[in-house]
Amino acid sequence: MWFGWGYLWHILADFCTKKGVPLFGPIKTEFIGWSSLRTGSPFEALIFISFLCLTLILGWPLLPVPTRYWLEHYYEFLSRRV
Numbered sequence: 001m002w003f004g005w006g007y008l009w010h011i012l013a014d015f016c017t018k019k020g021v022p023l024f025g026p027i028k029t030e031f032i033g034w035s036s037l038r039t040g041s042p043f044e045a046l047i048f049i050s051f052l053c054l055t056l057i058l059g060w061p062l063l064p065v066p067t068r069y070w071l072e073h074y075y076e077f078l079s080r081r082v
Helices: 002-015 042-062 065-081
Strands: none
Touching: none
């Protein structure tokens, strides 16, 4: 199931780039894209970080308890090192 979700999100993310994705490949090799966003740009990093923060804030209660436990301890470990 997780590989399926990862595959779907990867296609959606590529769809939002300048090059796009070949949605009907290998039948049609035309790339279909939604925006003019270039990968590797600072704007892409801003969108990614914003989406990641929003996902962690809203999705935190949905994470399994062991995952939350290890993420909290990892954060404590990193904060002690700085």
